[in-house]
Amino acid sequence: MNSRNDIFARWEPRRFGAAEAERITGVSQHVQRDWRRRKIIGRKEEAGRVQYDPVDLAALALIQVLSRTGLPLEPDINVLHWGKLAITNAALRVDGAIEYAPSVPRALIESTPEYFHLENPPKLMLVTNFAAGPEGIAFEFMEDIRDLTSLLSGRGLASEDSFSVINFEAIGSKLARSAACPLFDVLELSPRLGAGA
Structure with missing residues (x-):
């Protein structure tokens, strides 16, 4: 029997229309149009x-969560970049598709890394320093809930008004479960050339 490491997978991200994106992310089509007009999201x-691909859906969901937290709609570029990839990663793991990622040719992963796994994807993001206004807000990524607990206790952050936690895992899981179909199509699964039977 072939192991997953002996399997070659060919992928294609699904495309979702504005109405589907609204159902999956909760971001209304009216808001989507406004964000596209203001170039907060791409077109x-x-x-x-x-049309939106899975990473676009992750960006929509993340910006909505950030805006509900009271943060500027135009988030720091690094926050949006790494956040949407971490959310996509979490959604793929819920879909089960991420299990095949190690078997995908390295060149393909490097050319479209957002569709596959990050080495150590952040699970959470801590947002602090609200009192300083948008210019003073700080973002920190964490790979484990224990990192968050120690960070909060070390800084003496106790008031919910002084910090907010964005849970990439929860957002990604919700995306995957809200979609009526898998976020990615597996177009081809076949044994690698020379792989043992």
């Missing part, structure tokens, strides 16, 4: 219709 179209 992708096929045959004149807006």
Whole structure:
């Protein structure tokens, strides 16, 4: 029997329309249009219709969570970049697709890393220093809830008004479970050339 490491997988991210994106992320089509107009999110179209891939859905969900936290809608570029990849990673693990990621050719992973696994994807993000206003807000990524507990106790952060925690794992899980179909199509699964039977 072939192990997963002996299997070659060919992937294709699914595309979702604006109405599907609203159902999956909770971001209304009206808000989506506003964010596209303000260039908070990118614009992708096929045959004149807006299309989102799984990473776009992750970005929509993350920006919505950040805005509900009272943060600026135009988040720090690193926060949006790493946050949406961590969310996509979590969603893929819920889908079960991430299990095949190690068997995908390295060149393909490097050319489209957002579709596969991060080495140690952050699970959480701590946002602090609200009192200083948008210019003073700080973001820190964490790989484990224990990191958060020790960080909070070490800084003496006790008031919910002084910090907020963004849970990438929970957002990604919700995305995957809200979609009516897997976020990625596995177009081909076949044994690697020379792999043992």
